Amino acid sequence: MTDAKQLGAEGQDGLGRLYRQYAPWLGRRLRGRIGAEAAADVVQETYIRAAPYALSDIRHPKAFLLRIALNLLSDERRRDARQQRFRETAPLPVAEAAQQFDATLLAETIRAMPALYRNVFVLNRFSGMTYPEIARTLDISVKTVEWRMARALDYCASRLDL
Secondary structure, eight states: OTTOOOOOHHHHHHHHHHHHHHHHHHHHHHHHHHOHHHHHHHHHHHHHHHTTSOGGGOSOHHHHHHHHHHHHHHHHHHHHHHHHHHHHTOOOOHHHHHHHHHHHHHHHHHHHSOHHHHHHHHHHHTTOOOHHHHHHHHTOOHHHHHHHHHHHHHHHHHHHTO
């Protein structure tokens, strides 16, 4: 609305004339889409949005008013959709939120763990491999796997306050 001009007394009279001339037409156009009561509200809001424009700058009043009204309806639809998405993604119950927090904290702890320990920990806890399988996969002894696993568990316990 950078090109809009503020209405003086003449502009206010012109807006009144514009309202008297086109408000019934605009109301009829909108009633079929949204009902009589909502249409009346949109017509009012349309003229509020049209007020900053100088009447002399409006070459096609019907198109101008209809575009404002349809934009208002689009804005309302987007607002309703946003609110619906918000309702669908309402906050989780406390217990579920706490579980998600714990899982995130554990994932961050594992990512920060030195790779030497992390490899053994992930292979055992998440891949389900036994110590002998890990030893064969990493080409290390079972005792080394046990030592690294103990260090990994100590690391997790110290970071997670267990």
